[in-house]
Amino acid sequence: MREMTGKQIVRPYGDTTGDGMVQVSFTLPIGHDKRAEGAALQLARKMGIDPAMVVHAKQMGPHFTFFVVYGSVSHLVDVSAVQVLEREYPLLSAKEVNVAVKTRLRRKLVVLGACIGTDAHTVGIDAILNIKGFAGEKGLEYYRELKVVNLGAQVLVPELVARARAEKADAVLVSQVVTQRDAHLQNTREMSAAFRESYPAGRTPLLVVGGPRFDEHAARELGVDRIFGRGTTPREVASYLTHALTTKETR
Template identity: 75%
Template sequence: MTTTAGTTAGTGLVRPYGDTTGDGMVQVSFTLPLPHDKVAEGAAAQLAQKMGMDPALVVHAKAVGEGFTFFVVYGRVHHLVDPSTVEVVERDYPLLTPKEANAAVKEGLRRRLVVVGACIGTDAHTVGIDAICNIKGFAGEKGLEYYRELKVVNLGAQVSVPELVARAQEEAADAVLVSQVVTQRDAHLHNVRETVAAFREAWPDETRPLLVAGGPRFDETMAGELGVDRVFSRGTTPGEVASFLVHRLVTARRGATVGQAS
């Protein structure tokens, strides 16, 4: 759904913005298992109306293979949204430059921080894990391989959970990054839960690597539910991941040690 919000004066509530402020106009796209004809377009309009769009106008329809049609529908909704009730995961650590991250690791660990990354299960899409790990990076930022105080082991795609556990043990990993792009039938959630269970079985709590899950279909609020230490969703940059790793594995632990010593 593509929208731009307009504020309803005096209430703090917002509704979508299309042509004029607060007009409630939205655009949605979906595919129906119907051949492209007038009946299919009528079915698309009916679905949009049942979703709360009134009026609903089919502005685009195209056959996408035998027996399937892709639609774009434009119309008005009457729902209001209260931003004050929205739950999000705020970044609770500072963003560091590569130089700052390297200096923190060198001073705090006195060794390289070991990161193992993989795209697990049958998922063959390495775009996510490569964007974070590979030196070419993403969004104008260098990947984790660029950080001289990080040892990065990118296992690539279609890595089984036992393989990931074994390699993490072999490398004495401080952190494990699990990427999932293919998400049919919530495969990404199942695979991450399987990974968490395997790591809990293989390590005591106090020595287990930091577990981080990432991918475009993850909800960042699900870290606790999945059992991982952090979830990163779409648009995450290598700098954000590096800063989080340094915060949790170096800065926070040093602070806890100082507090205990005092």
């Protein structure tokens, strides 16, 4: 619990407060014998698991062994020192979003969505945009005051910029699932650079990217306004767009 110093120290919880118990599994590229189990224990100790127990070891083919290890970690975690990106905008209902857009923007808010580059995984963008929605929340198409244009998969960046201009998009939502060789980061940088090049300074639409492997803190570095990670719901996105686009001082 929180102490007077403001520090909040915790340890992993197995079945007793403070026992520090964790479970990990990994594979070592060696066949299974006593020495292999010793190697697994050595790794566990270096990870701070001490004492460690190899509870399962199974050879896979001639050259690999899979281990499951339980043990207590010596590390302490200071929860007060954890930095998270707190939501800087109020979470609105669909009705509140519609009212805010109608009264403050006095026209429909135009949202353009796409998967860019070679990424064909539209599941993320569809979850946010399609009426069907995600996690029990309806997608942005459901919001009366939002005009949603979903370009789907494998949209080229120049095409995205051209459509954003043609549709006079207020916000561009890009979903990136494929992360091989950091494709998601490269594509995002390419996209934000293209918008900066094509629009007068400060006039680019709100650039939003989402995907399971993004660091939510990296927005500035990637040249976008906001990053959404795993588990983001349509309502959070709609609330953010409303906040960012109907309250002038934030832009």
